[in-house]
Amino acid sequence: MRLADILKESSVISAINGTTKQEVLTELAGQLKVAGLIKDVEPIVRIIMEREALGSTGIGDGVAIPHGKMKGSGGVLVVFGRSRQGVNFDAVDGQPVHIFFLVLAPEESASLHLKVLSRISKILRDPSFRKKLLKLPDAHSLYESIVEEDEKL
Numbered sequence: 001m002r003l004a005d006i007l008k009e010s011s012v013i014s015a016i017n018g019t020t021k022q023e024v025l026t027e028l029a030g031q032l033k034v035a036g037l038i039k040d041v042e043p044i045v046r047i048i049m050e051r052e053a054l055g056s057t058g059i060g061d062g063v064a065i066p067h068g069k070m071k072g073s074g075g076v077l078v079v080f081g082r083s084r085q086g087v088n089f090d091a092v093d094g095q096p097v098h099i100f101f102l103v104l105a106p107e108e109s110a111s112l113h114l115k116v117l118s119r120i121s122k123i124l125r126d127p128s129f130r131k132k133l134l135k136l137p138d139a140h141s142l143y144e145s146i147v148e149e150d151e152k153l
Contacts, residue, residue, distance in 0.1 A: 001115055003123070003150040006078045010035035012139040012146075013081040016100065021089050025049065025066060028079045028102040037077050044070065044104060058091025062134075063124050065117060067103040069110075076116050077104040080146060082133060099124065099133055123149045 013031050018024035022045070029044040038044060047068040051057070058064040079102045086096025101120045105113035124130060129149055136142050 001076075001112070001119065002147075003078065003116075003119060004147045006076050006116065007080060007143070007146065008035055008037070009140065009143040011037065011077075011079040012143045013079070014136075014139040014142055016081045016083040016087070018083070019085075019087060021052065021087070022049065024081070024083070024087050024089070024100060025052075025102070028066070028081050028100060031079045031081070032077055032102075032104070035079075038104075044068070047104075048102065052090075056090035056092065058089040058097050059121070060091055060093035060095070061124075061127070062086070062091075062095060062098040062130060063101075064089045064091065064097040064099070065101045065103060065120055067105070067113070067117060069105050069107045069113060071107050074106065076106070076109065076112060078102065078116065078120075080142065082142065084134070099130060119150065119153070122153055 018027045025045050029041045032038045048066045051068045057066045081100040089097040
């Protein structure tokens with residue numbers, strides 16, 4: 001599975017305004033609603049916050065991949081967001097998070113869910129790619145860059 005198959009350009013936020021974990025998750029889920037991919041933001045935020053209570057999805061190096069499973073979500077939904085100022089997301093390295101990929105998968109798709117998380121982790125391993133994401137000017141260039149990087153894998 002390629003990220004281009006599940007990440008829509010309309011699901012990319014170039015400038016996250018939230019300054020707390022809850023605000024960021026609400027903004028990310030809200031973008032899925034704006035893109036017409038979900039109807040209600042609150043259940044998604046609740047599911048993701050429940051997952052965060054088990055341990056932060058802030059994996060370090062300025063990256064967080066909040067994720068969860070939801071009944072009836074159809075397919076895997078992904079939204080990307082960038083925070084230039086950085087957000088305290090309780091990351092494992094204690095550093096602010098700038099790059100967010102929120103992943104929402106159907107309850108019955110454990111293997112697909114893990115494949116998507118793995119793919120995102122792989123493209124974000126390269127420090128130069130992470131730096132590039134912080135410098136790009138808009139949602140379109142972010143989307144194009146993510147898809148291009150994913151195709152290299």
